[in-house]
Amino acid sequence: MVGGDIHACHGSVVPGEGEPADLGRSRGQVVVLAGPQDRAVDGDRAEVQIKRRAVDLGVHPEALRTWIRQAEADAGERGDRLTTGEREELAALRRENVQLKRANEVLRTASAFSPRSSTRPGPGDGAP
Numbered sequence: 001m002v003g004g005d006i007h008a009c010h011g012s013v014v015p016g017e018g019e020p021a022d023l024g025r026s027r028g029q030v031v032v033l034a035g036p037q038d039r040a041v042d043g044d045r046a047e048v049q050i051k052r053r054a055v056d057l058g059v060h061p062e063a064l065r066t067w068i069r070q071a072e073a074d075a076g077e078r079g080d081r082l083t084t085g086e087r088e089e090l091a092a093l094r095r096e097n098v099q100l101k102r103a104n105e106v107l108r109t110a111s112a113f114s115p116r117s118s119t120r121p122g123p124g125d126g127a128p
Contacts, residue, residue: 050064050065050068069081070084
């Protein structure tokens with residue numbers, strides 16, 4: 001990379017499951033970023049730098065690439081990925097949707113067993 005290496009800094013990319021214990025100790029604190037000056041690099045050299053840094057960190061190079069892409073999305077530099085906040089919101093909405101579907105199914109099942117009520121009195125209801 002031009003002017004240096006990929007470097008680590010604090011931010012918002014969260015390592016996934018299966019990372020070495022030292023990376024997981026402060027989830028949400030480990031972020032691997034390339035500085036803006038490092039992005040104008042040919043693909044082969046960037047690939048070597050990512051592989052080298054991944055070995056240093058004890059993670060798979062593709063995991064490192066994913067963290068870099070996510071950090072770029074969180075920084076507003078990528079429009080092709082959801083930010084971490086958007087991903088969390090989407091997951092929460094999906095969980096809520098599942099809960100609402102379950103609740104609707106329970107209500108639907110319960111209503112099938114309850115007698116139908118009406119606002120109009122029927123025969124034998126004491127209506128004149």
